[in-house]
Amino acid sequence: MVGAGLAGMRAALAAQAAGADVAIVTKVYPVRSHSNAAQGGINAALGPEDSWESHAYDTVKGSDYLGDQDAIEILAREAPGAIVELERMGVVFNRDEHGRLGSRNFGGASHARTYFVGDFTGQAILHVLYEQLVKSGIRTYNEHFCSQLLRDGNGAVSGVIAFDMRSGEVSQIGARAVILCTGGIGRVFEPSTNALICTGDGSALAYRAGAPLMDMEMVQFHPTTLKSNGALISESARGEGGYLINSEGERFMQKTAPNAMELASRDVVSRAAQIEINEGRGVDGCVLLDVRHLGAARILERLPQIRELALEFAGADMITDPVPVLPGMHYQMGGIRTDVHGATPVPGLYAAGECACVSVHGGNRLGANSLLETVVFGRRAGDAAAESARGRTAAALPESLRDDEERRLRTLVDRPGTERSAALRLAMGTTMTRQVGVFRDEPTLRDAERKLLDLRDRFAGVSIGDKGRLFNQALVAALELDFMLDLARTVVAGAIVRTESRGAHTRVDYPKRNDAEWLKHTLCHHTPDGPAVSTAPVTITKWEPTERKY
Amino acid sequence: MEVKLSVQRSHPDRDPATWWQDYTVDVPEHATVLDALLCVRDDQDETLTLRSSCRSHICGSCTMRINGRSALGCKTKLGVARARLRPEEPIRIQPAGNMAVIKDLAVNLEGFFDKVKAVTPYLQPTGPEPEREYIVPNEAMLTVREAMACILCGACVSACNSLEVEPRFLGPAALAKAWRFTEDPRDGKDSERLEFLSSVPGGIWDCTHCFACVEVCPKDVKPMERILELRRRSMEAGYTDNNGSRHSQAFLDTISRSGQLDETRVAVRSMRGPSELLEWTPVGVKSFLRGKVPLRHKPIPGALRIKAIFAAAEAHGRRDRAAADHGAHG
Numbered sequence: 099m100v101g102a103g104l105a106g107m108r109a110a111l112a113a114q115a116a117g118a119d120v121a122i123v124t125k126v127y128p129v130r131s132h133s134n135a136a137q138g139g140i141n142a143a144l145g146p147e148d149s150w151e152s153h154a155y156d157t158v159k160g161s162d163y164l165g166d167q168d169a170i171e172i173l174a175r176e177a178p179g180a181i182v183e184l185e186r187m188g189v190v191f192n193r194d195e196h197g198r199l200g201s202r203n204f205g206g207a208s209h210a211r212t213y214f215v216g217d218f219t220g221q222a223i224l225h226v227l228y229e230q231l232v233k234s235g236i237r238t239y240n241e242h243f244c245s246q247l248l249r250d251g252n253g254a255v256s257g258v259i260a261f262d263m264r265s266g267e268v269s270q271i272g273a274r275a276v277i278l279c280t281g282g283i284g285r286v287f288e289p290s291t292n293a294l295i296c297t298g299d300g301s302a303l304a305y306r307a308g309a310p311l312m313d314m315e316m317v318q319f320h321p322t323t324l325k326s327n328g329a330l331i332s333e334s335a336r337g338e339g340g341y342l343i344n345s346e347g348e349r350f351m352q353k354t355a356p357n358a359m360e361l362a363s364r365d366v367v368s369r370a371a372q373i374e375i376n377e378g379r380g381v382d383g384c385v386l387l388d389v390r391h392l393g394a395a396r397i398l399e400r401l402p403q404i405r406e407l408a409l410e411f412a413g414a415d416m417i418t419d420p421v422p423v424l425p426g427m428h429y430q431m432g433g434i435r436t437d438v439h440g441a442t443p444v445p446g447l448y449a450a451g452e453c454a455c456v457s458v459h460g461g462n463r464l465g466a467n468s469l470l471e472t473v474v475f476g477r478r479a480g481d482a483a484a485e486s487a488r489g490r491t492a493a494a495l496p497e498s499l500r501d502d503e504e505r506r507l508r509t510l511v512d513r514p515g516t517e518r519s520a521a522l523r524l525a526m527g528t529t530m531t532r533q534v535g536v537f538r539d540e541p542t543l544r545d546a547e548r549k550l551l552d553l554r555d556r557f558a559g560v561s562i563g564d565k566g567r568l569f570n571q572a573l574v575a576a577l578e579l580d581f582m583l584d585l586a587r588t589v590v591a592g593a594i595v596r597t598e599s600r601g602a603h604t605r606v607d608y609p610k611r612n613d614a615e616w617l618k619h620t621l622c623h624h625t626p627d628g629p630a631v632s633t634a635p636v637t638i639t640k641w642e643p644t645e646r647k648y
Numbered sequence: 649m650e651v652k653l654s655v656q657r658s659h660p661d662r663d664p665a666t667w668w669q670d671y672t673v674d675v676p677e678h679a680t681v682l683d684a685l686l687c688v689r690d691d692q693d694e695t696l697t698l699r700s701s702c703r704s705h706i707c708g709s710c711t712m713r714i715n716g717r718s719a720l721g722c723k724t725k726l727g728v729a730r731a732r733l734r735p736e737e738p739i740r741i742q743p744a745g746n747m748a749v750i751k752d753l754a755v756n757l758e759g760f761f762d763k764v765k766a767v768t769p770y771l772q773p774t775g776p777e778p779e780r781e782y783i784v785p786n787e788a789m790l791t792v793r794e795a796m797a798c799i800l801c802g803a804c805v806s807a808c809n810s811l812e813v814e815p816r817f818l819g820p821a822a823l824a825k826a827w828r829f830t831e832d833p834r835d836g837k838d839s840e841r842l843e844f845l846s847s848v849p850g851g852i853w854d855c856t857h858c859f860a861c862v863e864v865c866p867k868d869v870k871p872m873e874r875i876l877e878l879r880r881r882s883m884e885a886g887y888t889d890n891n892g893s894r895h896s897q898a899f900l901d902t903i904s905r906s907g908q909l910d911e912t913r914v915a916v917r918s919m920r921g922p923s924e925l926l927e928w929t930p931v932g933v934k935s936f937l938r939g940k941v942p943l944r945h946k947p948i949p950g951a952l953r954i955k956a957i958f959a960a961a962e963a964h965g966r967r968d969r970a971a972a973d974h975g976a977h978g
Contacts, residue, residue: 221796221797
């Protein structure tokens with residue numbers, strides 16, 4: 099396992115239960131993972147009025163028909179079991195008046211099927227999975243940065259090389275199967291709601307190892323982030339009944355989604371909010387999120403953490419003031435292409451969670467489907483990897499691989515140069531936000547591509563300011579930047595190729611969804627000259643594409 | 649806004665000494681201490697080492713001491729950190745306390761997590777598995793949630809006075825975690841947990857009741873209050889064969905009898921028996937020679953009324969939580 103967020107820990111537990119000898123390599127401690135940040139909840143059709151088909155349909159529609167429906171059916175069918183399982187592990191889900199699991203409304207959903215722990219659902223689940231990890235005795239290599247995937251003579255993945263960031267010691271860890279659960283690529287953008295660790299390490303490692311990245315242009319901009327630092331204000335604020343208003347006091351969602359209003363899917367709400375801001379009906383570059391009418395008691399019970407965040411970083415008390423918010427980069431729908439068992443086209447390599455693209459989110463992820471994806475497909479990847487590992491003999495890898503990597507890292511640390519990785523990272527992030535944001539067009543994307551190429555050239559001149567071995571964060575920052583520069587290129591490449599508007603990808607020069615030509619996935623393959631893009635069909639089972647209205 | 653920081657640094661691989669290094673950064677008004685430190689690392693000094701990730705106090709990475717107080721860097725606004733300083737005085741940044749430093753602000757967390765692991769930190773249901781989820785009242789979940797809000801940042805451990813003298817103390821974070829399971833109606837191992845926590849060296853009776861953990865906790869988990877509740881519950885469950893609960897009971901008895909603390913009696917009654925009393929004799933003699941063992945203990949005026957208060961409370965059959973907590977003092 100690489101990564102110890104929800105997907106990683108769930109996969110590890112599944113693989114161990116299936117008889118595998120499992121170890122987790124993680125660049126932080128498991129409880130520091132970014133799954134923590136998921137606030138609102140986790141979806142499942144558990145209620146008597148609800149059905150998995152309804153959940154699946156909402157997800158298909160939310161994805162703007164780009165999600166693979168076989169995978170979405172699995173997600174929706176396995177959701178109730180997954181949530182009950184989490185509850186039995188110890189997650190302190192909110193209850194209804196009968197003591198059963200209680201749910202709330204969420205965007206893009208036709209039933210109240212989001213189960214939650216206040217507004218810190220991700221943290222509450224992450225810590226319970228950590229408890230299960232402790233119980234399992236699975237070995238974790240904490241604060242180990244995975245810098246290479248190892249391949250055997252046949253090209254199959256046969257382990258990883260990772261170094262202990264604290265001591266600098268490099269280890270070679272052999273494995274008959276490797277599951278990447280390394281999370282999203284948020285830091286490719288600046289700002290982003292994502293944590294500083296979300297640098298897409300696993301996605302880049304897989305890409306370089308020959309696994310294609312799918313639908314990378316599908317980047318979710320969350321409608322409600324704080325201007326000052328990009329922090330997320332959960333969709334639960336709108337799920338509980340919050341309004342979005344413009345400078346004229348108008349609930350502007352009535353123009354684009356008169357039925358769902360603020361609870362239309364995120365791509366729809368983000369576009370609407372961005373239009374208000376662009377057309378001068380914003381307030382200081384933002385729109386306003388107003389939950390005052392919910393009353394202090396409900397805000398304190400259901401939204402305590404986001405009230406605290408708004409107080410802290412926007413100086414607004416949600417009980418008495420509306421909070422200025424704007425769309426901000428939040429989630430990567432695309433990722434390492436996998437089948438419904440988490441397998442990538444590279445033998446021995448699996449992926450699950452945000453780094454993977456199975457694809458259940460397609461062009462736009464519904465709120466509270468991401469936590470669900472981590473546990474459903476984490477478990478499936480763990481099962482499948484354990485199964486495949488049984489059938490493989492461990493490749494005997496020469497120890498020299500470890501020494502080679504140690505030399506490579508040393509050379510990187512010692513090399514002269516005048517560039518600083520922080521400056522390049524900022525240039526990359528602001529370019530992506532300005533030019534590959536909510537609204538896109540070809541000339542701007544082409545210009546972004548040129549800038550990224552230039553940054554790639556400049557990366558060769560990056561000097562690492564810390565020459566020591568102990569806890570060398572400058573080295574880690576440079577390695578992460580190296581990964582992100584590759585990933586940024588794939589986002590732009592996908593965005594240039596997809597000449598239509600679908601889900602979160604809005605091309606002002608191609609404003610319509612084009613099912614005739616683009617009801618398909620984009621695939622980026624790594625080549626020395628950058629991404630080579632091909633396409634793959636979308637799996638349709640029950641739901642033919644129709645126009646999407648909220 | 650220009651901000652001065654003074655950071656306590658160390659690179660033990662090169663030099664065992666620590667040093668203070670001053671930095672000046674220009675950051676926006678709303679910035680946090682973490683923002684300022686990341687600015688330093690990005691723009692001035694890439695060797696400055698500190699953990700950080702979420703920037704929104706949910707991951708627990710950036711625990712440090714800011715002007716001596718344990719806190720999350722991402723939850724401490726620069727304005728607040730500067731509030732009590734003279735204009736030219738820098739904000740002092742040090743690594744978290746009670747943990748060995750690896751480099752600069754990064755401390756060794758292995759011991760911290762080992763203690764979390766020591767409290768059997770996972771649900772242990774004993775009854776039959778329910779068909780679906782466990783049916784439990786929302787109020788019970790909301791109560792457990794108070795401790796589930798813990799992000800294991802270690803600010804409480806950094807500030808813990810007891811840990812400074814008793815490194816075996818499991819500490820506020822691990823004990824708050826333990827409380828979470830004793831409070832969870834789905835867990836069936838309350839007795840075993842309470843027995844362990846009240847008898848293990850470094851268990852619940854090693855808290856000095858100083859409130860430091862309550863004050864610094866960024867998630868309002870109130871670890872000390874959880875520990876006091878664990879004490880009360882362990883005594884109720886009959887796990888009283890330990891110095892802590894004997895001390896507690898003796899404290900209560902002497903107060904109810906005379907209206908004030910009879911220190912000699914409390915000390916003697918806290919011991920397991922003659923053998924332990926013998927062990928502590930040298931300490932007793934020293935204390936006596938320094939006049940710290942009052943031989944006569946007089947009831948305060950109105951002691952009878954205090955007795956009456958105790959009697960009334962008992963007559964009401966109330967669990968007197970405040971008395972138990974007070975009894976646990978020291």
